[in-house]
Amino acid sequence: MKQIIIIGGGAAGFFCASNLDEKKYKITILEQNSDVLQKVKISGGGRCNVTHACFDPKELVQFYPRGNKELLSVFTKFQPGDTMEWFDQRNVPLKIEGDNRTFPESNSSQTIINTFQKEIQHKDVEVKTKCSVKEIKKQDEKYLVVTSLGDFSADYVVYTTGSSPKSLKIAENLGHTIVPLVPSLxxxxxxxxxxxxxxxxxxxxxxxxxxxxxxxxxxxxxxxxxxxxxxxxxxxxxxxxxxxxxxxxxxxxxxxxxxxxxxxxxxxxxxxxxxxxxxxxxxxxxxxxxxxxxxxxxxxxxxxxxxxxxxxxxxxxxxxxxxxxxxxxxxxxxxxFKDEFVTAGGIDLKEINFKNMSSKVLPNFYIAGEVLNIDAVTGGFNFQACWSEAWLIAQDLNSL
The missing domain is CATH 1.10.8.50 (Helicase, Ruva Protein; domain 3)
Known part of the structure; x- marks a missing residue:
């Protein structure tokens, strides 16, 4: 069975794992913090602003200062309506508020976290917390992921680390170009x-x-x-x-x-x-x-x-x-702005194939989330980019 290592236990990492075919792959999530899904927890003042009720991809991309051209094709495949349906199928109804921000009806981010936890338990996904990635080495057809908890071998790497300078340095060492980080929002x-x-x-x-x-x-x-x-x-x-x-x-x-x-x-x-x-x-x-x-x-x-x-x-x-x-x-x-820190900058978008979020620089290497030079205004848009990108990765891997 082929091994997928997902580096980063945030929104994009968990959504990707939740949509992967567990009969096909052994899936492991590596997270450097002691808790997973930390941004999901604090988003929307603890209510979790899951997405934004804007269902036209052409309108939706207007909320992204960086990444708007690239995300158009991504949102034609998976947009906020699909996100709402995905949660609805898992008995998590979402509600649209007056300003079109969309939250779980429970008004608690814990509902969203529990849903992801349930999905990955059902799929037998292994989650390693306090696991800091030090380096990723390309070895023939595989990758060696060197961490504080030892080495992991991967047939496929899904890189959803968020925009920490350390994770960008690792991507740069593998050959990716990094657009310097600056605060946004x-x-x-x-x-x-x-x-x-x-x-x-x-x-x-x-x-x-x-x-x-x-x-x-x-x-x-x-x-x-x-x-x-x-x-x-x-x-x-x-x-x-x-x-x-x-x-x-x-x-x-x-x-x-x-x-x-x-x-x-x-x-x-x-x-x-x-x-x-x-x-x-x-x-x-x-x-x-x-x-x-x-x-x-x-x-x-x-x-x-x-x-x-x-x-x-x-x-x-x-x-x-x-x-x-x-x-x-x-x-x-x-x-x-609050704790919902967002940055502009990250991995250069010219090096990503937006049909499936794969790296154009590295084989069998996928990238999603805030590690990319994509960011949005406040209102659930940053999460929507994570869900859509992660969904594309899972679809691509499932079809291999």
Whole structure:
């Protein structure tokens, strides 16, 4: 019986093992940590954001800053609908939330972990934890995997290690090209009077742009203790991960907190002035923002809260509206987004055959997951890439 060694006990490794034909192969998973599926456990705040309800591959690839062209063919073979069906067949119903993120109905990542554990027990897959791979040697038709727990011989290697520098070094030593790693999905560190004392304030929709990079994203926005977070910031950090790393995370952004042009905002302001001229400006919040934020905008615009709205000058109005629609903020660094650390960079995609995720450099060697130079915005997309890639590998091996 031929031996498959899967290196890495994360999402891609376990999904591949769960779909392999155990009558054909002896399957062993090697994991360097004491626990398997660690990212699955913490994903979605412990609920596990399994996938995203986007069922058109052409639309789905738009969420991947790196890998979008390559993943198109992968998603035509296995996409979120297939993921949902796969879990459904194993009595794990998934539910689609309002923003299309998809979770187990149990709201617990343990449900997903238990499903994988059950699958691999049924297939008699051997799992070795605390097993650190030191080196992989090509020997004739086979591979020798040198680990902290001794040597393993493999007819086929499935490399799903995640993006640790050590695992990329091993791949490089075997002949693969590595695109340098940079963080993706991070929040912006900003010190500005407007954001002071307002952590927790959120905006249902805002626009964040980086004028020097000619890029803009919109979506929910959140003020944090360190600066700004939320989908609008996370999306722009993912798409511009490489440029922002080159700029050492020092850049000026422009934020439109109310997603209105200056003209539209001015019209609303003038209407409020006409409707209630005697009201104080502090009581005249006419935009979809919190009172605290409105008062802060007035404070940094140096407009007295108790001034009647009729007496607010044209110059003061312009300052208020600029702080709402065109606020320039200096980013001075980044913070990791929760524990769901994602990187751009990894094994060069030109060296992968996306029909079956096999290496073009090494025979009988398959690669999937975050070790590849593929990453996505937040919302279940990174897992979906893992499931789809791992499924292709299992199908290919099963057909040999």
């Amino acid at each position: 991070f929040t912006f560190n900003i010190k500005d009077d407007l954001l002071k004392e307002l952590p927790g304030t959120s905006f249902e929709n805002a626009e964040v742009s980086i004028p020097s990079l000619k890029t803009e994203e919109s979506g929910p926005l959140l003020i944090t203790h360190w600066g700004l977070s939320g989908p609008a910031v996370l999306k722009i950090s993912a798409w511009e991960a490489i440029s922002l790393a080159q700029l050492k995370y020092q850049v000026e952004i422009e934020v439109n907190f109310i997603v209105k042009t200056m003209d539209e905002a001015e019209e609303l302001f003038q209407n409020a002035k006409l409707s209630h001229p005697k009201k104080t400006i502090g009581q005249s919040k006419m935009f979809d923002i919190t009172n605290r934020f409105w008062h802060k905008v007035l404070e940094i615009s140096k407009v007295d809260l108790n001034k009647q709205i009729a007496n607010v000058s044209g110059k003061e109005t312009q300052t208020i509206l600029e702080n709402l629609c065109k606020k320039k903020l200096k980013v001075t660094g980044k913070s990791t």
